[in-house]
Amino acid sequence: MTSGEESSEATDAGGFDVPEALARAAPAGLPLNALTRPGVTASLVLLAAHYRAVREGLAAAGAASS
């Protein structure tokens, strides 16, 4: 996959739950504000797409985690 990380495409990329990841920011002391939220969200969407690709690849290879 090429990386459209500066776009907001594929919000349902699906490797993990992006809203759930965003919710971890406050407990971890990481700032989500008007300046950071768009970029962090776009990055998480891209990472979720990569994670979905990894899980699919592992499943295809029969190497998925239990």
Add this chain to the structure above:
Amino acid sequence: MTTFALSATELAAAIRAGKLSASQAVQDALARIARLNGRINAFTRVLADEALHSAAQVDAGLARGMDMGPLAGVPFAVKDLFDVAGQVTTAGAAIRLRSPPADADAAAVERLRAAGGILVGTLNMDEFAYGFVTQNVHFGTTFNPHDTARLSGGSSGGSAASVAAGMVALALGSDTNGSVRVPASLCGVFGLRPTHGAVPLEGTFPFIDRLDTVGLFARSVADLRTSFSVLSGAAVEVGLPGAARAARLGGWFRHGADPDGLAGLDAAAAALGAIDVVDLPLAALGRSAGFLITAFEGGRRHQASLSTHAMEFDPATRDRLIAGALLPGGLLGDAERAAALFVAELEAALETYDLLLAPATPSPAPSIAEGTLWMNGEAVPARANLGLYAQPISLAGVPVLTVPLARSGRLPFGIQLIAARGREALLFSAADALVSAGAAAFSWPVLAEASA
């Protein structure tokens, strides 16, 4: 004698022969940096007084008949993530400016100095080495010497640009996911990512421990060979026979690549007898795995700083690191298993073939204003895609030599020569063969020629 155009080994030979002093070589380098750095922005710090002092010591030693080392009197510079005694190691980050100066040189810097090299300054990079563009909100953009409207590549962009522009003959960088190979390709210089661990990382600011590799840039293969020998502490065999078994990587490593660049790669491959095309079907999986491992471990490395000083980070780095710090913990194991699958596939190919060839970047240097490169007729973000062909290879820790194709009148385009661990000598021999065949060459940028 015009010294800027000499390679490191030529400079060292001239100084050893008494045709040139180390002091003169350093003065020439400092003058050229002063002339060009305003346009290129490769250097973050010039250590003029220290360099001239070191050069005088080399000259004094040579005058007494001492062996001052294979790089005696050769000016070099280092990416600003190598510790330099007495200087703050910024790693391209403003928040690091408050850190204390380094107590000692990084091991690689120490080894180059012990071989007679003269450190003249530190070089620009993406913040914390997390990028392929060397666009740094704190220290500025490093511009490509071949066209200052274009990216130099990153994260070791200052290193590649300084060598391409003739400010130094030799520069250190680092390569985690492609940070030597990408800027070497875009700036048209030779760049070596050695076998992981072959050159000590001690005294470098870390990014991803399992992938970080000290790398180097030069305008000739001989310079890389000599410098790698110094840095690794191992003799490098010269004159190996050409690679008997070489192949081009297909599939992922050709999909979307610049057709003109691919034609050049194919011509270079033919010169090495590399007719076969090998597909690595798991390369996309490897790329995703590398992307995730980097985000996960990078995010956790910087989480504490982000929780207190996030708004002092470069926004382009900050948001990706925060995202990485928010990834679920279970993801890393899956990414590692995926990486292992691809590495096994690559290592199997390197049992069949001594040498594999692939583009180092999808395209020549992208325009800074556009920030995109073209793949399959589509403009995609340069920042996220310049490392597509370099990143998966990084996972295997194998040595890769980026070679500039001979492309008269066109922007540089580099190819990766990939071998099994510990086979740097084979890479040097293959690169020599490409130069001899006229398939690879360093070309001076017009900017540098105009202001020589």
